[in-house]
Amino acid sequence: MxxxxxxxxxxxxxxxxxxxxxxxxxxxxxxxxxxxxxxxxxxxxxxxxxxxxxxxxxxxxxxxxxxxxxxxxxxxxxxxxxxxxxxxxxxxxxxxxxxxxxxxxxxxxxxxxxxxxxxxxxxxxxxxxxxxxxxxxxxxxxxxxxxxxxxxxxxxxxxxxxxxxxxxxxxxxxxxxxxxxxxxxxYQHPQKVPVALTQHSYDVLVGPDLISRAGAWVAPYLRQKRVVVITDDTVAALHLPRLLLSFQETGIQADVISVAGGEESKSLQCYGDVMTRLLSLGIERGTTIVALGGGVVGDLAGFVAATALRGIPFIQIPTTLLAQVDSSVGGKTGINSPSGKNLIGAFHQPIIVLADNSALATLPRRQRIAGYAEIVKSGLIADPDLFAWCETNGRSVLDGDPAALAEAVRRACTFKAAVVAADEREQAKLNGRALLNLGHTFGHALEAELGYDGRLLHGEGVSIGLHLAMALSVQLGYAPVEDLSRLDAHLRSLGMPVSFDWFDIPFSAQILLDHMTRDKKMQDGKISFVLLHGIGKAFTSRDVPMDTVRNLLINEGCKP
CATH class of the missing domain: 3.40.50.300 (P-loop containing nucleotide triphosphate hydrolases)
Structure with missing residues (x-):
């Protein structure tokens, strides 16, 4: 039973x-x-x-x-x-x-x-x-x-x-x-994680089979019973029929716009195509956008919702572990430009998030690894108990155990909700929402160098970035080397990428630094790094010498 x-x-x-x-x-x-x-x-x-x-x-x-x-x-x-x-x-x-x-x-x-x-x-x-x-x-x-x-x-x-x-x-x-x-x-009632913001609050529902009953969960939040589902071709084949059936039984009219899977869909060209198709449907300001898919679909659909008719309601139904614990919560939406990742975007909060753990059963292990890196990140930032939980339960999460996945998503969303509530638009000068970028400065640089071509998933880049951020913190004398060893041991025990030994191609330290200088978190010409005093003790710094970063990258296996 x-x-x-x-x-x-x-x-x-x-x-x-x-x-x-x-x-x-x-x-x-x-x-x-x-x-x-x-x-x-x-x-x-x-x-x-x-x-x-x-x-x-x-x-x-x-x-x-x-x-x-x-x-x-x-x-x-x-x-x-x-x-x-x-x-x-x-x-x-x-x-x-x-x-x-x-x-x-x-x-x-x-x-x-x-x-x-x-x-x-x-x-x-x-x-x-x-x-x-x-x-x-x-x-x-x-x-x-x-x-x-x-x-x-x-x-x-x-x-x-x-x-x-x-x-x-x-x-x-x-x-x-x-x-x-x-x-x-x-029957298992979904667990509810509230995201309480100054001017807008919403719930993240975590539980099984939420897609099959999505119409029942979202109907109370709709201004009118009309939605446009934005998804990708792969996710549509797996989950779209159940979602549309749930809308049909609750009397919700639904149109569908599907895009190609992958980071390429977070482009200005794809955004323009989706917007044209959306407007041709004769949407109104009460029409709601539903994002069904991973982080790419969520970011794209959220930005479309933020800009169509100067902003229409938006629902997230993330289908990957990465999206459930990270991109679907917090209201960051955006697309990529040739100059870098997520440089075109807006803050646009959803009205509800349905994190269906049953959808994670269709994910390959690599996708679960990519999402799990963000959970580890949350523990490293300010929740040492979460990191310890990961050390005990991480293998069950990556093996797809439903109970472990549900608890991991709940814990990670609870952590992120608290951070977002305290600094919704990342305006705190010190140690606010920017802490969620731990590992991302390095990870985004790797993704940019590989051209977002799928060889490195976002979460895999974050996994490597977590190691590099902790290693940089040790090198600068902020964190104890024992915490670096503990982090690396956990990541390697689960077969997660830790450093450049993950790749069979060389990287240039200088080129990676160049990518970092095009990051949207630059201020006054300085790169903002999230560093650690140890596990659960993250902080931001703009005073990291670039020579130190360069030397770290070279010591980790990059060519100059």
Whole structure:
């Protein structure tokens, strides 16, 4: 059995866990919310509450009478108040009326305090179950089949925002209850990492199968139910069908723009082509860009979102470990120029990030290594406990263990969120967000020298850059040599690149220095280096002698 989500705990008297928070059943009339809910409550030894019965008790009259006397709007407001009181109380199994979930405020309350389950059934099953029953004021407004079909068309895309969807048909009550319990046992609510900024905040959701339910997670954040997905051809083949299906079931209109994979797509030419295609779709300022892919797609799509119509909403769905722990969090977007990497860009924060750990299962080990370097970097900067965690769990992360990957992403995102919140636009003069560039000055120079042709992934360049930054810190007398040995031992034990012995081609120290001088972090003609006083003790410096850097590069294997 899958690990229990935080909302569940084991009941020794039965073979499946029981809820420790309220379970809210949503769906159309006839879906079985009351029948299944009563039996589920008995099995789980929890109270069963019928929201409609509670409403009638509070109002002192029947629901048809409330509709007749006061109208639907009055009824929905009272319904929301009753549901809020119930879900904030002791755990129970709560069956709601068919229209309750259509209220946006009710949905927000349930998401915050409970677990929601949509019991989905086809129209013919619903009609058969409600046939001959009274007290259905909505079905009295015309042909029951026509009314039910119309309601299903309106409500099902909203019901699809529930945490869990269970299809119902002709199974027995016991079979339905068993399916609900099994699904609850397997359900893992995403872990939430908040990114709290001065003028804008958003969440990074970390968990399995988020792409399959992306429509449900993003729908509450959309200004209009229209998105444009920007992805690359490789990622589209792997993940796009599931994403589009999730949008379809939640009533979100989606267009797709796909680009070639690789760093070449972060070019002015590709940016112009994507922008032309985007504008030809007749987008509005409420249209949202969804980036589905790795760091290249995220950077490109984010910059497109930042500049189209002077800025439109943006969602990140990173599919690589590198993108999940680094580029998808923090709002840096941009493209490359012939003069250097990411020299054209903007700060444009997403409205939500979905870090789907299941997507990482498709990655080759090399891609996981590239992302893992950024996790190690976070520990080196200011989190020695994270670095120690990496020493213990790094092999499991690179082997693709789902639990280790999820925890690594959560820890790295939590660290980066704190750094970004303190210095969103990298304006701190000392030791702010610029610390996240640890290893990048060296790594970007290597990438530029190789022409971003794929021989060196960004994360591999960072891995080498981490070694070089620590080695430079040791050479300058800032860091103890023991920490350099500890870092190198960890990287080499996992088969990660550490220095120029990774390559079978020579590098020129002078040419690499020239690349560094074109870095966007130059100020007053001086290169900014992120150095270390040791593991977890990073700082920035603009007073590093270039001769010292040159000598380091030569000692590491570069030619002059």
């Amino acid at each position: 899958s690990p229990l989500p935080p909302s569940l705990s084991a009941d020794p008297a039965v073979s499946l866990p029981v809820p420790t928070c309220t379970v809210v059943l949503v769906g159309m009339m006839g879906a079985g919310k009351t029948t299944v809910g009563r039996r589920l409550a008995q099995v789980c030894r929890l109270p069963f509450v019928d929201a409609d019965a509670e409403i009638e008790r509070a109002a002192g009259c029947t629901i048809p009478e409330i509709f007749s006397r006061h109208g639907e709007a009055y009824f929905r407001a009272g319904e929301r108040r009753v549901i809020e009181r119930l879900i904030k109380g002791p755990p129970c199994i709560l069956a709601t009326g068919g229209g309750a979930w259509m209220d946006a405020q009710t949905r927000r309350l349930v998401r915050k305090h409970a677990v929601s389950i949509w019991l989905r059934a086809p129209v013919h099953v619903l009609l058969r179950r409600v046939q001959g029953r009274g007290g259905r004021p909505l079905l009295a407004q015309g042909s029951p089949e026509e009314v039910m079909t119309r309601l299903v068309g309106v409500r099902y895309p909203v019901y699809a925002e529930a945490d869990i969807i269970i299809d119902c048909g002709d199974e027995t009550v016991e079979q339905g209850v068993q399916r609900v319990r099994e699904t609850l046992a397997e």
